[in-house]
Amino acid sequence: xxxxxxxxxxxxxxxxxxxxxxxxxxxxxxxxxxxxxxxxxxxxxxxxxxxxxxxxxxxxxxxxxxxxxxxxxxxxxxxxxxxxxxxxxxxxxxxxxxxxxxxxxxxxxxxxxxxxxxxxxxxxxxxxxxx
Amino acid sequence: xxxxxxxxxxxxxxxxxxxxxxxxxxxxxxxxxxxxxxxxxxxxxxxxxxxxxxxxxxxxxxxxxxxxxxxxxxxxxxxxxxxxxxxxxxxxxxxxxxxxxxxxxxxxxxxxxxxxxxxxxxxxxxxxxxxxxxxxxxxxxxxxxxxxxxxxxxxxxxxxxxxxxxxxxxxxxxxxxxxxxxxxxxxxxxxxxxxxxxxxxxxxxxxxxxxxxxxxxxxxxxxxxxxxxxxxxxxxxxxxxxxxxxxxxxxxxxxxxxxxxxxxxxxxxxxxxxxxxxxxxxxxxxxxxxxxxxxxxxxxxxxxxxxxxxxxxxxxxxxxxxxxxxxxxxxxxxxxxxxxxxxxxxxxxxxxxxxxxxxxxxxxxxxxxxxxxxxxxxxxxxxxxxxxxxxxxxxxxxxxxxxxxxxxxxxxxxxxxxx
Numbered sequence: 112x113x114x115x116x117x118x119x120x121x122x123x124x125x126x127x128x129x130x131x132x133x134x135x136x137x138x139x140x141x142x143x144x145x146x147x148x149x150x151x152x153x154x155x156x157x158x159x160x161x162x163x164x165x166x167x168x169x170x171x172x173x174x175x176x177x178x179x180x181x182x183x184x185x186x187x188x189x190x191x192x193x194x195x196x197x198x199x200x201x202x203x204x205x206x207x208x209x210x211x212x213x214x215x216x217x218x219x220x221x222x223x224x225x226x227x228x229x230x231x232x233x234x235x236x237x238x239x240x241x242x
Numbered sequence: 243x244x245x246x247x248x249x250x251x252x253x254x255x256x257x258x259x260x261x262x263x264x265x266x267x268x269x270x271x272x273x274x275x276x277x278x279x280x281x282x283x284x285x286x287x288x289x290x291x292x293x294x295x296x297x298x299x300x301x302x303x304x305x306x307x308x309x310x311x312x313x314x315x316x317x318x319x320x321x322x323x324x325x326x327x328x329x330x331x332x333x334x335x336x337x338x339x340x341x342x343x344x345x346x347x348x349x350x351x352x353x354x355x356x357x358x359x360x361x362x363x364x365x366x367x368x369x370x371x372x373x374x375x376x377x378x379x380x381x382x383x384x385x386x387x388x389x390x391x392x393x394x395x396x397x398x399x400x401x402x403x404x405x406x407x408x409x410x411x412x413x414x415x416x417x418x419x420x421x422x423x424x425x426x427x428x429x430x431x432x433x434x435x436x437x438x439x440x441x442x443x444x445x446x447x448x449x450x451x452x453x454x455x456x457x458x459x460x461x462x463x464x465x466x467x468x469x470x471x472x473x474x475x476x477x478x479x480x481x482x483x484x485x486x487x488x489x490x491x492x493x494x495x496x497x498x499x500x501x502x503x504x505x506x507x508x509x510x511x512x513x514x515x516x517x518x519x520x521x522x523x524x525x526x527x528x529x530x531x532x533x534x535x536x537x538x539x540x541x542x543x544x545x546x547x548x549x550x551x552x553x554x555x556x557x558x559x560x561x562x563x564x565x566x567x568x569x570x571x572x573x574x575x576x577x578x579x580x581x582x583x584x585x586x587x588x589x590x591x592x593x594x595x596x597x598x599x600x601x602x603x604x605x606x607x608x609x610x611x612x613x614x615x616x617x618x619x620x621x622x623x624x625x626x627x628x629x630x631x632x633x634x635x636x637x638x639x640x641x642x643x644x645x646x647x648x649x650x651x652x653x654x655x656x657x658x659x660x661x
Binding site: 112113151152153154155156157158199201232233234235236237 | 364365366367388389390391393394395397398399401437438496638639640641643
């Protein structure tokens with residue numbers, strides 16, 4: 112079963128992270144890189160992407176004639192999706208375990224960030240017959 | 243799957259793959275390396291046969307190429323190890339296989355299946371390994387079928403091979419005491435492969451159809467090797483009788499079309515008659531198992547020209563038998579539907595109440611979906627709509643969700659019963 116693990120954060124958190132020390136940033140990336148390597152080796156990795164900076168986020172709506180109306184997003188006001196992992200695992204418990212590893216990524220001074228990771232099952236195209 | 247081969251040669255290759263692999267494992271006793279060597283031999287055949295023609299003895303040709311690859315592999319392995327450890331390795335690795343026992347070459351396919359479906363593996367690993375080692379599919383094809391990156395599938399297969407190596411399973415048929423249990427594991431893996439392909443037969447995943455075809459092909463091979471096993475015949479019959487309906491089971495908007503509303507002229511009559519023949523032969527052997535019963539239920543459905551002609555009392559009796567054999571709440575759900583068709587919806591709803599306290603079904607959409615269906619039959623549209631919507635909110639299947647929401651919408655707009 113496939114799950115998507117969504118890492119979200121507020122603008123304040125993103126700003127703070129940009130001011131981390133080189134050592135702290137390095138430790139955080141090493142943690143994520145190590146986890147990705149483990150997931151590849153265990154045959155559970157499907158995809159991982161990081162998203163562009165929240166300041167560049169746009170909210171788009173269709174006007175009556177269908178043309179796009181583009182607004183800035185007001186970064187202070189909301190939680191942003193920062194990145195996601197997609198995994199193919201044997202149980203929901205395993206997805207939670209991977210999410211908690213993501214959540215435990217080290218922050219300043221190596222203290223785990225305990226970021227909230229939203230875990231959502233990806234819908235399948237499988238079906239059963241009502242017989 | 244473009245290998246530049248005609249269909250006949252492609253089938254030939256796929257049939258020979260497990261036999262060639264068996265021969266290489268017998269000789270070299272290294273499953274992981276043997277599997278790579280056979281894959282290379284298959285690729286060589288796919289590249290050379292179209293221009294040079296299929297050799298007179300294709301099996302021998304493949305074995306020879308795989309042996310050559312293995313010898314190269316062993317030599318480089320020995321060279322590597324010599325630098326580190328003892329020379330004795332070469333003697334050991336190149337010595338003739340000691341366990342080349344009394345089994346025939348035909349047994350190799352079976353032995354491989356028993357290995358690939360070893361209970362020590364998770365079902366996802368067993369499925370991947372079976373498709374690769376016995377089915378002869380490439381890693382890319384398997385990755386594509388399961389919608390994961392090729393590198394991920396390669397890791398899954400390689401880990402499965404390591405687990406088998408670590409478990410020290412010998413390359414021979416399981417003992418007669420273990421045999422029944424191990425065969426059940428094999429049949430379960432084949433059943434899962436079939437389901438994986440069958441249950442996802444439309445949408446952007448057309449290639450997944452290959453999986454049900456592959457499962458049928460492999461089960462057919464097992465049936466040829468074990469013609470006296472009634473459950474093998476039962477499983478093959480079940481697959482054919484189910485697969486026969488595949489053209490009719492999904493609507494244009496990716497929604498499940500339930501049996502009563504399927505266009506039965508789209509059902510594949512040749513698969514149905516083959517399934518019925520297989521089932522009849524299996525039942526005559528006298529050891530009834532769960533696959534035969536499920537096949538029998540599928541056959542009763544398939545034999546009804548119109549939904550109204552369905553022999554529900556027969557189906558109900560079969561579900562009752564099946565339930566005695568396996569304590570599975572899904573069987574009880576289906577039995578409730580059959581009971582409703584025979585004795586009226588209140589009887590079915592009564593059976594569902596027993597399931598309300600079953601923890602295995604807690605929060606499962608199927609319980610709500612069946613309840614909605616029976617409530618609709620009972621004429622309680624309002625409560626039926628409620629349960630259709632609860633079920634739609636619980637399923638993680640897109641076709642199921644689309645079906646359930648459509649049911650709720652239809653009922654709330656018209657209050658009418660489904661045609």
